[in-house]
Structures are given as C-alpha cells and as structure tokens.
Amino acid sequence: xxxxxxxxxxxxxxxxxxxxxxxxxxxxxxxxxxxxxxxxxxxxxxxxxxxxxxxxxxxxxxxxxxxxxxxxxxxxxxxxxxxxxxxxxxxxxxxxxxxxxxxxxxxxxxxxxxxxxxxxxxxxxxxxxxxxxxxxxxxxxxxxxxxxxxxxxxxxxxxxxxxxxxxxxxxxxxxxxxxxxxxxxxxxxxxxxxxxxxxxxxxxxxxxxxxxxxxxxxxxxxxxxxxxxxxxxxxxxxxxxxxxxxxxxxxxxxxxxxxxxxxxxxxxxxxxxxxxxxxxxxxxxxxxxxxxxxxxxxxxxxxxxxxxxxxxxxxxxxxxxx
Amino acid sequence: xxxxxxxxxxxxxxxxxxxxxxxxxxxxxxxxxxxxxxxxxxxxxxxxxxxxxxxxxxxxxxxxxxxxxxxxxxxxxxxxxxxxxxxxxxxxxxxxxxxxxxxxxxxxxxxxxxxxxxxxxxxxxxxxxxxxxxxxxxxxxxxxxxxxxxxxxxxxxxxxxxxxxxxxxxxxxxxxxxxxxxxxxxxxxxxxxxxxxxxxxxxxxxxxxxxxxxxxxxxxxxxxxxxxxxxxxxxxxxxxxxxxxxxxxxxxxxxxxxxxxxxxxxxxxxxxxxxxxxxxxxxxxxxxxxxxxxx
Numbered sequence: 134x135x136x137x138x139x140x141x142x143x144x145x146x147x148x149x150x151x152x153x154x155x156x157x158x159x160x161x162x163x164x165x166x167x168x169x170x171x172x173x174x175x176x177x178x179x180x181x182x183x184x185x186x187x188x189x190x191x192x193x194x195x196x197x198x199x200x201x202x203x204x205x206x207x208x209x210x211x212x213x214x215x216x217x218x219x220x221x222x223x224x225x226x227x228x229x230x231x232x233x234x235x236x237x238x239x240x241x242x243x244x245x246x247x248x249x250x251x252x253x254x255x256x257x258x259x260x261x262x263x264x265x266x267x268x269x270x271x272x273x274x275x276x277x278x279x280x281x282x283x284x285x286x287x288x289x290x291x292x293x294x295x296x297x298x299x300x301x302x303x304x305x306x307x308x309x310x311x312x313x314x315x316x317x318x319x320x321x322x323x324x325x326x327x328x329x330x331x332x333x334x335x336x337x338x339x340x341x342x343x344x345x346x347x348x349x350x351x352x353x354x355x356x357x358x359x360x361x362x363x364x365x366x367x368x369x370x371x372x373x374x375x376x377x378x379x380x381x382x383x384x385x386x387x388x389x390x391x392x393x394x395x396x397x398x399x400x401x402x403x404x405x406x407x408x409x410x411x412x413x414x415x416x417x418x419x420x421x422x423x424x425x426x427x428x429x430x431x432x433x434x435x436x437x438x439x440x441x442x443x444x445x446x447x448x449x450x451x452x453x454x455x
Numbered sequence: 456x457x458x459x460x461x462x463x464x465x466x467x468x469x470x471x472x473x474x475x476x477x478x479x480x481x482x483x484x485x486x487x488x489x490x491x492x493x494x495x496x497x498x499x500x501x502x503x504x505x506x507x508x509x510x511x512x513x514x515x516x517x518x519x520x521x522x523x524x525x526x527x528x529x530x531x532x533x534x535x536x537x538x539x540x541x542x543x544x545x546x547x548x549x550x551x552x553x554x555x556x557x558x559x560x561x562x563x564x565x566x567x568x569x570x571x572x573x574x575x576x577x578x579x580x581x582x583x584x585x586x587x588x589x590x591x592x593x594x595x596x597x598x599x600x601x602x603x604x605x606x607x608x609x610x611x612x613x614x615x616x617x618x619x620x621x622x623x624x625x626x627x628x629x630x631x632x633x634x635x636x637x638x639x640x641x642x643x644x645x646x647x648x649x650x651x652x653x654x655x656x657x658x659x660x661x662x663x664x665x666x667x668x669x670x671x672x673x674x675x676x677x678x679x680x681x682x683x684x685x686x687x688x689x690x691x692x693x694x695x696x697x698x699x700x701x702x703x704x705x706x707x708x709x710x711x712x713x714x715x716x717x718x719x720x721x722x723x724x725x726x727x728x729x730x731x732x733x734x735x736x737x738x739x740x741x742x743x744x745x746x747x748x749x750x
Contacts, residue, residue, distance in 0.1 A: 151590030156602060163606030270738075274731035276682050278689055279705060279723035286716045297712075377595035381686050385709070395598060396690060399605045407602065415593045 134430075134437070138423070145419045150202075152415050153408055157201060160404045161194050167214045167402050188214065201405065210409035215401055220409035223394060230300050231390035234382070235375030237310030239368060242317035247364065250325025254333060255352060257326075265322060272319030281312040281385035298387035309386045313379050317371045324367045328360040335359075361432050369425030373418040478743040485739020491732035499547040511541035513697040524717055531717045533707060539718065542699035543725050549700040550729055553615050553693075554681040558673055560619030565626020566669060570657050572627065573634025584627065592624035600683055604692045614693040618683045622676055629672045633665035640664075667744040674737035678730040685726050701726050 168184050182191070189197045204211050210220040253262040288308060289297035296305045332338070333356055341355045342348070380392035391410060398406040430437040479485050498505065519536035522528055530539040572584040591599070603617035637643065638661060646660050685702030687693040694700035701722040708718035 147586070148590050148593050151586070152593055155590065156594070159602055159606045164608070270731065270734060271727070274678065274734050275727050276685060276702075276705075276723060276730070278686060279719070279726065282705065282709060282712065282719045282723070286712050286719065290713050374595060377598060380597050380601065381689065384690060392598075396601060399601055411594055411598055411602070414595065414598065418593065418595070 138427070141423050141426075145416065148419065149412060149416060153202065153205065153412050154198070156408045156411050157198050157404060158194065160399075160402065160407050161197060163402060165402060166190065167404070170401055171214075197404075201408070205412075210412070211405035213398070213406045214403045215398065215406075220405050223406065224391065224410055224413055227389055227391050227394050230388060231376060231379075231383075231392065233300075233306050234309050234313060234379060234388065234390060235372055237306045238313035238317055238375050238379075239372050241310050241314030242321050242371065243368065245314075246318040246321035247325055250322045250364075251329055251352065251357065253322070253326040254329030257330060262326075265326070269319040269322045272315050273323075275315070276381075277312055277316050277379070278381040278385045280315055281309065281382055284308045284312060285385070298385075300389055305386075309379075309382050309388055312382050312385070313375060317367075320371070321364065321367050325360070325364050328363045329356060332356045332360040358432065362429055362436075365425060365428060365432060369421055369428075373421040376417050376421065377414045475740075475743045479739050482739040482742060484735040485743070488732040488735030488739065491728060492736065495547050495551060495729055495732070498544055499551045502545045502548055505544050506541040511538055511545075513537070513699075521711070521715055523715075530721045531715075533704070533718055534711060537699075539704070539721055542704060543701070543721060546699040546701045546704065546722070546725070547729075549611065549688075549694050549698065550681050550685060550726065553611065553618065553684040554677045554729075554733075556615045557618035557680045557684065558622060558677050560616065561622035561626050561676065562669070562673060564620075565623045566630045566662070568623070569627040569630025570634050570662055570665075573631040574638055574653070574657050574661065576631075576635060576638070581631075585631070588624045588627045591621075592628075596621045597683065597686065600687060601690070601692060604687055609692045609695060611694045611698075614684055614687055617687070618680050621683070622680060625672060625676065626669070629668050630665060633668050634661055637661050637664045671737060671741045671744060674733055674740055678733035678737065681726065681730050681733070 167188055168181065168190055171184055172181055185191045189200060201211060210224075212219055213223060216223070249265045253265040256262055285297045285308065288294050294304075295308050297308075299305060338351055338355055341351050346355070377391070379390075380396055382388065383390045383392040384396065391414065395407055395410050398410075516532075516536035519528075519532050520534055522532045522536075524531040528538050528540065530543065532538055533542070568584050568588070572581045572588075575581055600617045600621045603620060604613050607613040607616065634657075643656060643660055646656050651660070684693060685700065685705070688700045688702030689706045691703070691706065694703060696703065704722040705719060705726075708715070708722065711718050
C-alpha cells in the first residue's frame, strides 16, 4: 500500500514537468509578450533593452524555462511579472474560496443525485425514473454559466435572497455552488442509476431478501455499497475539476477564486502566474485522484490486494460516465 | 416456414449500418434530437436567406434598443437595437461549425494516435503517445483551452483549434482501448499472414471495427465542444464582436440582467437546445450500436 502511494506520487513528477514545459512554452511564445505589455508608446530603445534583460527576454526561451524550473526545484514558483508578488502567495489566498465552491457543489450534487439515482434504479422505467433521466439530460445540456445567470436573475435580482456575486460569507456560496452542482448532479444521477441497476439484479440481493433483510436495508446497505465505486470515481473527478477552478462560474459570480486568477493573468501574458497556477492545479488534481483510488479499498476491501501488486496504473473501475 | 425464411432474409439483407439505423429509429429521443439537428443545420446553411446579415444581424438601430419581446421582435432587441431572434438564427452557424470542426480536428488526430498506440501496444510508440496524452489530459480542459486560445489570439479559427486540441486525449484513449480489443482477433492475424502492410491492417481491418465507441464519443463530444466554444466566447476568448455567437450574446446580456433578462434567456435556450439534441442522439446511438448496454 505504501509502495503504491509512493509510486503514484513519483509518477506525478514527469506529468508536472511535461505540463510545466507545455504551458510555459505556449504562454511564452505567444505573440505579445510581457515586454510589449509593459512598455509604453514612447519607450526608448534602452528602456526596452533594459526590460528585456530584466525578464530574460534577451536570451532564448529555453534559458527562461530553465531558470523557472531551477526555481521550481527549490519550491519557488517565481514572482508575477505584473504584480511582482510571489505566485504561491497569489494562489494560496484564492484557494480557500475555490475550495468553498468545490465542496459546496459536491455537497449539492451528492445530496440530490444519489437518492434520485437510487430511486430511478429501484423503480426503473417508472415515472420517477423517466423524469429523473429527463432532468439529468437537461442538466447535462445546460451551459453552467447560463444557469448561473438565470439563478442571479431570479434569486438575487427578483427575490433578493442571495448576493449576486463576490465573496461575502456563507450566503454568497449558495448560488455558485448550485450552479456548479447542477452540472455534477446530471452526471452523478446517471452514474448512480446505471451502477445500481447493474447491482440490483445480482443473486446476493435475492439471497439477502430471502433471509428476510428489509427492502430498505437491501438497497441502502447491500446494493448501494457495491454500486458505490463508480459513483466515488465521479465524485473525485468532479471535486478535482472544481478545485481546478470553475472559471465560468467564478466569472459569472465575480468570485475571487483560482479560475479567475488564471483568466485574469492569461491576457497579460504573465507566464509565471499562469504556469504556476496550472502546475498546482494539476498537482491537486493528481492527488485527489490518488485519494479516490485509495478510498476504493475502503469501500471494497477486495480491491486492496491490487495495490500491493506491481501495478501503478489507476485501478480500472471507471464506468462510462453517463 | 415461408414467413420465417422471409424474416430472416430481411434481417440478412440489412447491412450493419442499416441494422443500427433500424434500432435508432425506434428511439424517440434520438429521433427528436436528430430532427432538431437537421433543422438547426438547415437554418445555419440558409441563414443568409432567412436574415439579412448587414441589416438584421450587425446593423444597429439605436432607436429600437432594449425592446422587450413583442410582435415586431419576438425575442426582443439587444443594447444596439438588433433583433435577437435574427441574431440567434445566424449564430447557429458559429456554434454548429465550431462544434463540428473542433471535433473533426480531435477525431483525426486522436484516432490516428490512438490506433498506433493500440496497435503497437507494449512498445515505445505506445509509451510516447500515451505519456503525452496523460500530460495533456492532466490539465483541466477548460484551462487548457483558455491558454491555447489566448496564446493564438481570439478568433473563430483559433477557437476551433483550441477546443479541438483539448478534445484529442479522449479520442486517443477511446480509440486505443477499442483497437486493443480488436487487434487480438483472429482475422487480424490472418490479414498479417496474407502479408498485408501494417498501415493497411490498421486503417482497413482494425479501425472499421472500432467505429462504434468512436461514433458515440463523437456525438457526445460535439455537444460538449459547443458548450466549451460558447463558454470561451462568453469569456471574450472566442468569436469576436459583432458576430452573433450565442456565448458572446450571453456575455452582452450579462450587463443587462436587471430588467432585460430576455437577453440572457434566449441565447442560453438556443445553446441548451442544440446541446440537448446532440446528447439525445449520442445516447440513442450508444444504445443502438451496443444493444448489450441497453437496460
């Protein structure tokens, strides 16, 4: 188990290097670099040369990338070209706000979609099932940011229940969390349903019923636990996506999160901020996936054996999501 | 007896595609979705006949600005006095073309890479392709698309490229998985025994047998590509003004949420309807192509 965890963490290193290389080069080589952003119309040749020297633009991109990676090895994500502040500080002040949204959205999605998914599976083909599936399809087809705008119109402009944007305590989390959560919900309901349907036909449920276990217990304990792994995968994926920053929802709700950080600085060609933020995001995503894989063993002890063997690949239990 | 023979002959006559179509036809959702897609495609193709681009779509009439839906303007007018319905009709061009072209880019690149990775599995080719795919897929799709489109510059072509490129990993993985199962089959072995070239085996014998999962992925991916494209336009990173892209219409509407919510309502509905149609066809195709999956 420990070996498995260590191996998986070590495997993240080449991914991080690859991601940093890719993002750094795309950002750095894009037309209109930081120098053109900084110099005014009437800057002299000397001023431009001085700036180029300061940011390393008088040498090749490989030199700049090498310098960046050298810093990264020492745990230094560099300073923003624009604000001069350390990228790590800029990221970490925004992370809690994004975490709020990511967790809020997951809670909304889990609380609603698991009961709905189970109900649809148990009464497969019924009115409840059909309406849940239609709702899920609508949720899947609805652009998130549009839903956010509609929620603002109704619940903050018309009814005045919640603030329409910005971060101001608990009430401000609700609308954006519902916005992101609805998208998650659609996928999660469908996954829960199909996963439960697979399990519900198994013989051991008939056995449990024959033993006189109550129907509620059969569904919630015997069936759900066995159907849970694909659902856990989806929860993990969505949490990871949420922590990466729901750029659109953060834009709609003027939410000062990680997603906004990237979109704000990408326009200004602030290479260290964008590269750094995406590196941390990738790292967190990787760790969330690892944690989910480890949780499989908690849910289903049979999986534990697989971790001790040689393999380092993610355990394949992923169901076709929706 | 005669009747039985007739039935079985009927079934035999039907090609594989015919068989799938036959099953798809029975799926009401898929048929509704298909009808919507055909209608939208017709609107997109003949948009110039339906509305006058210069006059209705980009021409401003400031005296008519911000009019609520009425008989003259069934969906109202925007902040520059342009008829929202006319703009929506014309905007179908952007959403459909970006969705289709982006996915086409992803399919061509993803299927070729995935086919090689699957066919040469266990070797260095697979390693290189799959490691690159992993790295690419490690960055959240939306962030990757934002970085690419902002680096290339915001316009329709680059929007297609960025959405397309970010969709590649999915197709690589889907194709590779499908190719892996087919490669082990006996008819591939016999093709090799006859001495067919490797490329011919991949493109003539293996890929045609991997089509089902790829087709399903394509339809579902078009719908998410349409959402991504309108999201990027909403952020100001897509189709430039004054073009009536649905996402950028939403972004205009955002400034007029109070009192003029119709400006936000209709473009969103248009996106949702389009995406819904592709999702319904995708779901239907999945069931039709793989009856085993159907519950």
